[in-house]
Amino acid sequence: MSDATVQDESPLLGPDKEQRVPILDTDRTEIEQLYEAFRRGKAKLVSPSGEARLLPESLYSFLVELIGLLNEGKSVMIVQNQAKLTTMEAASLLGVSRQFLVNLLEKGEIPYHLVGTHRRIYAQDLFQYKAKRDGYRHKVVRELAQAEAKEGLYDREPSSVDED
Numbered sequence: 657m658s659d660a661t662v663q664d665e666s667p668l669l670g671p672d673k674e675q676r677v678p679i680l681d682t683d684r685t686e687i688e689q690l691y692e693a694f695r696r697g698k699a700k701l702v703s704p705s706g707e708a709r710l711l712p713e714s715l716y717s718f719l720v721e722l723i724g725l726l727n728e729g730k731s732v733m734i735v736q737n738q739a740k741l742t743t744m745e746a747a748s749l750l751g752v753s754r755q756f757l758v759n760l761l762e763k764g765e766i767p768y769h770l771v772g773t774h775r776r777i778y779a780q781d782l783f784q785y786k787a788k789r790d791g792y793r794h795k796v797v798r799e800l801a802q803a804e805a806k807e808g809l810y811d812r813e814p815s816s817v818d819e820d
Contacts, residue, residue, distance in 0.1 A: 684727075691727045694720050737780040746777045750786060760785075 693699070699716055700708040711719070725732050741749070746766075747757040761768045761775055766785045768775045804810060 687723065687727050691720075691723045694723055735779045735783075737778070739779040740771075740776040741779055741782060743775050743777070746782050749782060 694716075699711050699719065701711060702708045722732060743754050743757055743761070747754040750757060757766075758775070760766050761777070766777060767781045768777045770776070
């Protein structure tokens with residue numbers, strides 16, 4: 657699984673973790689059956705000659721997670737670490753505008769290289785930035801919540817703007 661890139665907690669989820677994808681009923685049934693089969697026991701690869709081999713644990717775990725997400729109707733994206741992304745693709749994965757991403761690149765926040773006059777970003781560099789950004793955001797929100805709890809702000813009723 658060294659070619660899979662980790663995004664947030666799961667390497668399989670796209671930028672919008674709650675995005676649902678419509679699945680045909682026949683496909684849903686097959687996905688559910690496949691998911692249950694994977695959950696019950698070790699999957700095997702069977703060659704055309706009939707030789708069966710157990711899947712390596714890392715591949716097995718990856719497939720269980722992949723099929724589980726599909727079973728929940730979530731979208732899944734698999735990107736190789738060395739994939740080269742355009743600025744539009746990278747901006748879309750971060751959920752920002754292309755211009756905002758270009759500004760990050762110009763500030764040196766995310767490494768990039770030029771192909772002719774076009775910027776390209778390695779997926780692994782983009783996801784490292786995203787993990788750092790998301791970690792910082794979680795830390796700030798956690799600290800804010802702790803400070804508000806310490807000051808007793810969670811027990812207060814919100815004041816109305818019209819009370820002045």
